[in-house]
Amino acid sequence: MFNVSHLASGYGQSQVIHDVSLAAGKQEIVAVMGRNGMGKTTLFKTLMGILPLREGSIQIDGQELGHLESYQRVASGVAYVPQGRMIFPGMTVLENIQTGLPASALGKVPDELYALFPVLHEMRGRKGGNLSGGQQQQLAIARALATNPKVLLLDEPTEGIQPSIIKDIARSLKEIRKLRQLTIIVSEQVLSFTLEIADRFLVIDKGRFVYEDTSDKVDAATISRYLSV
Numbered sequence: 001m002f003n004v005s006h007l008a009s010g011y012g013q014s015q016v017i018h019d020v021s022l023a024a025g026k027q028e029i030v031a032v033m034g035r036n037g038m039g040k041t042t043l044f045k046t047l048m049g050i051l052p053l054r055e056g057s058i059q060i061d062g063q064e065l066g067h068l069e070s071y072q073r074v075a076s077g078v079a080y081v082p083q084g085r086m087i088f089p090g091m092t093v094l095e096n097i098q099t100g101l102p103a104s105a106l107g108k109v110p111d112e113l114y115a116l117f118p119v120l121h122e123m124r125g126r127k128g129g130n131l132s133g134g135q136q137q138q139l140a141i142a143r144a145l146a147t148n149p150k151v152l153l154l155d156e157p158t159e160g161i162q163p164s165i166i167k168d169i170a171r172s173l174k175e176i177r178k179l180r181q182l183t184i185i186v187s188e189q190v191l192s193f194t195l196e197i198a199d200r201f202l203v204i205d206k207g208r209f210v211y212e213d214t215s216d217k218v219d220a221a222t223i224s225r226y227l228s229v
């Protein structure tokens with residue numbers, strides 16, 4: 001479904017991502033674990049077309065995305081929730097979600113989105129900047145889902161969010177995956193969160209994948225060691 005092969009990218013003279021490959025199936029949740037500075041955000045920006053691909057390929061259902069602009073990748077079914085969420089603080093919750101809707105929706109937010117995140121319905125008239133961190137994360141996810149993606153890329157969704165809300169986010173992601181048959185690639189440093197949701201685990205270290213396993217065989221101690229070095 002979503003296939004990345006031999007991807008390389010970086011900034012100027014420095015190469016950050018080296019020969020990274022991953023394949024994620026329909027409805028699969030893949031966790032990319034790694035410490036600060038190991039390349040998670042760089043990888044996601046490359047998948048989204050914010051940074052150019054230097055080598056390799058990115059495919060969704062066999063369609064090559066590697067040389068498309070970001071907006072074309074969105075149209076092909078890739079959605080992105082960046083680190084830090086990046087909602088529009090001066091716009092209302094409703095307006096934030098509307099920025100993700102296709103023109104054909106005529107500004108109408110699907111009921112299903114509000115059903116997933118009831119708090120966003122309650123707060124639809126409030127400015128995004130006045131929401132708590134957890135509510136902003138839910139808003140960022142809802143805005144991404146409004147584009148009707150096949151693949152959702154989430155960059156460190158638990159960063160700066162309190163534990164009870166992290167549990168809510170885990171629950172919503174599992175629900176969305178089922179409802180939408182969505183593939184989710186999530187980067188994280190919080191292992192308890194990914195252990196709850198992921199089907200497969202990858203560890204990124206200095207821009208390379210150094211560990212991979214499925215949830216039934218995952219070696220949490222090894223992943224923790226990579227996260228804490």
Ligand SMILES: Nc1ncnc2c1ncn2[C@@H]1O[C@H](COP(=O)(O)OP(=O)(O)OP(=O)(O)O)[C@@H](O)[C@H]1O
Nearest residue numbers: 011016034035036037038039040041042043083156
């Ligand atoms: N705009 C940039 N210009 C040059 N180098 C950068 C830039 N952004 C990141 N880097 C470097 O790329 C490497 C990977 O950073 P990246 O942000 O992808 O890591 P990360 O795993 O997402 O960590 P974090 O959780 O801290 O964001 C780091 O060495 C970082 O210093």
